[in-house]
Amino acid sequence: xxxxxxxxxxxxxxxxxxxxxxxxxxxxxxxxxxxxxxxxxxxxxxxxxxxxxxxxxxxxxxxxxxxxxxxxxxxxxxxxxxxxxxxxxxxxxxxxxxxxxxxxxxxxxxxxxxxxxxxxxxxxxxxxxxxxxxxxxxxxxxxxxxxxxxxxxxxxxxxxxxxxxxxxxxxxxxxxxxxxxxxxxxxxxxxxxxxxxxxxxxxxxxxxxxxxxxxxxxxxxxxxxxxxxxxxxxxxxxxxxxxxxxxxxxxxxxxxxxxxxxxxxxxxxxxxxxxxxxxxxxxxxxxxxxxxxxxxxxxxxxxxxxxxxxxxxxxxxxxxxxxxxxxxxxxxxxxxxxxxxxxxxxxxxxxxxxxxxxxxxxxxxxxxxxxxxxxxxxxxxxxxxxxxxxxxxxxxxxxxxxxxxxxxxxxxxxxxxxxxxxxxxxxxxxxxxxxxxxxxxxxxxxxxxxxxxxxxxxxxxxxxxxxxxxxxxxxxxxxxxxxxxxxxxxxxxxxxxxxxxxx
Numbered sequence: 001x002x003x004x005x006x007x008x009x010x011x012x013x014x015x016x017x018x019x020x021x022x023x024x025x026x027x028x029x030x031x032x033x034x035x036x037x038x039x040x041x042x043x044x045x046x047x048x049x050x051x052x053x054x055x056x057x058x059x060x061x062x063x064x065x066x067x068x069x070x071x072x073x074x075x076x077x078x079x080x081x082x083x084x085x086x087x088x089x090x091x092x093x094x095x096x097x098x099x100x101x102x103x104x105x106x107x108x109x110x111x112x113x114x115x116x117x118x119x120x121x122x123x124x125x126x127x128x129x130x131x132x133x134x135x136x137x138x139x140x141x142x143x144x145x146x147x148x149x150x151x152x153x154x155x156x157x158x159x160x161x162x163x164x165x166x167x168x169x170x171x172x173x174x175x176x177x178x179x180x181x182x183x184x185x186x187x188x189x190x191x192x193x194x195x196x197x198x199x200x201x202x203x204x205x206x207x208x209x210x211x212x213x214x215x216x217x218x219x220x221x222x223x224x225x226x227x228x229x230x231x232x233x234x235x236x237x238x239x240x241x242x243x244x245x246x247x248x249x250x251x252x253x254x255x256x257x258x259x260x261x262x263x264x265x266x267x268x269x270x271x272x273x274x275x276x277x278x279x280x281x282x283x284x285x286x287x288x289x290x291x292x293x294x295x296x297x298x299x300x301x302x303x304x305x306x307x308x309x310x311x312x313x314x315x316x317x318x319x320x321x322x323x324x325x326x327x328x329x330x331x332x333x334x335x336x337x338x339x340x341x342x343x344x345x346x347x348x349x350x351x352x353x354x355x356x357x358x359x360x361x362x363x364x365x366x367x368x369x370x371x372x373x374x375x376x377x378x379x380x381x382x383x384x385x386x387x388x389x390x391x392x393x394x395x396x397x398x399x400x401x402x403x404x405x406x407x408x409x410x411x412x413x414x415x416x417x418x419x420x421x422x423x424x425x426x427x428x429x430x431x432x433x434x435x436x437x438x439x440x441x442x443x444x445x446x447x448x449x450x451x452x453x454x455x456x457x458x459x460x461x462x463x464x465x466x467x468x469x470x471x472x473x474x475x476x477x478x479x480x481x482x483x484x485x486x487x488x489x490x491x492x493x494x495x496x497x498x499x500x501x502x503x
Contacts, residue, residue, distance in 0.1 A: 034063050034072040041079050046200055047236060054083045070106040073099075078117055086239070088278050088315060090124045091322040094329070097121045115144040115158050122162070126169055127279070128323045131458055133330065134169060135491050138162050153193060160189040160201050167208050170488070173459060174474050176215060178488035183208050203232035204240035210247050214254075222251055239280055242271045246284055253291050261291055282311040410455055414465050421448045428454075431500055439483050446483070449476050454496045 057079035064072030081096035122137030206229035285308035292301035
């Protein structure tokens with residue numbers, strides 16, 4: 001009987017062992033299938049097959065949720081965010097990027113993916129014209145990649161794309177020297193990558209050089225780079241290809257070769273898929289309308305002007321809502337971080353107070369044990385304890401007061417209130433002195449303008465609040481940068497913050 005029980009237990013053990021082994025094999029098989037799907041989705045994305053990327057990303061997420069596979073979830077949400085980014089749905093894109101960032105334990109070991117996520121977030125902020133946030137994320141991308149060694153091809157492509165987008169950022173704020181600086185950095189990286197791995201990046205790089213040379217009125221150079229861009233894409237679909245076609249249309253419009261301009265604009269029109277890249281499509285409608293105006297064809301000009309206005313109004317309205325949403329989310333994150341710091345500060349204060357109490361009690365014990373009558377020493381210890389607790393409490397109160405004063409100053413700035421700069425100097429009394437240390441000839445108007453930048457307002461916002469043209473504000477930024485002797489690659493707002501807030 002005992003032998004039979006032993007045999008039964010043995011076979012039961014083998015059965016359970018087999019089930020465990022089979023379960024592990026199934027899990028590995030599932031993760032392998034997801035990894036293959038990730039590689040396939042990446043190829044779809046590089047080939048510009050946007051709609052297929054959407055369905056593939058959803059499949060990755062579904063499979064990964066079932067198997068609790070963090071890598072698959074991070075990549076799935078990343079590709080989903082990329083799809084929304086290409087379709088100018090920035091709110092949905094940012095939400096999915098943040099989801100992709102949640103898998104911190106996995107991303108700590110995959111800096112390649114971590115850098116790509118940060119770069120995509122920077123791209124969203126860039127197209128929402130949140131240039132400071134965009135620059136911050138792009139710099140984080142570069143920092144992540146610089147900490148990685150050795151770099152693989154994807155790392156180099158991400159780094160080159162980051163420099164490309166930074167050049168576009170400086171193009172938007174009319175700083176051609178900085179634009180060209182980052183284009184050259186991008187080009188130096190792409191030289192080291194094989195064509196088959198980087199046709200998208202090389203094509204987009206040529207587009208950037210084409211735009212730069214066209215803005216500088218160097219027609220032959222612009223034409224060369226636009227055509228090179230089209231050669232890289234050949235029969236592929238990509239927004240950079242469409243923009244290169246538009247660039248050639250702009251070039252021939254500038255040269256008054258209207259027939260060729262129409263040809264390239266039509267090529268660009270035929271390259272769009274439904275709902276893809278509405279921002280580029282709207283810009284194309286505008287260019288075609290302007291071309292017809294140059295030819296004196298009012299009816300066709302109006303037709304494309306109406307198409308542009310319809311798309312632009314819809315996109316601008318949506319972009320404003322999404323920009324407000326993103327800013328609110330950023331403010332919530334900053335508040336959460338602030339609250340966390342306050343809690344940590346309170347914990348530290350409590351710990352210090354507890355230590356002081358223990359030390360005080362120990363001193364009292366020693367005093368009693370030795371029957372010391374040195375009451376003065378005991379009073380000093382208690383005083384130190386009280387002063388320390390008061391100091392920590394005052395720090396918390398002071399931090400809250402600074403936050404309230406900051407919001408008060410920003411409100412006055414937005415209202416263009418005459419009391420703005422006076423109140424600003426009350427909150428930041430060291431600002432004017434430190435600025436005059438650099439250049440004693442600063443005018444009050446220049447110091448006021450610098451105060452707007454210090455508070456984090458971008459060019460468009462300053463123009464809106466001060467009732468000035470964007471071009472005027474851009475010139476003011478350039479003159480201020482020149483007086484401060486700041487190099488083009490440095491972020492003006494970040495530089496001011498670091499300089500003014502330093503001891």
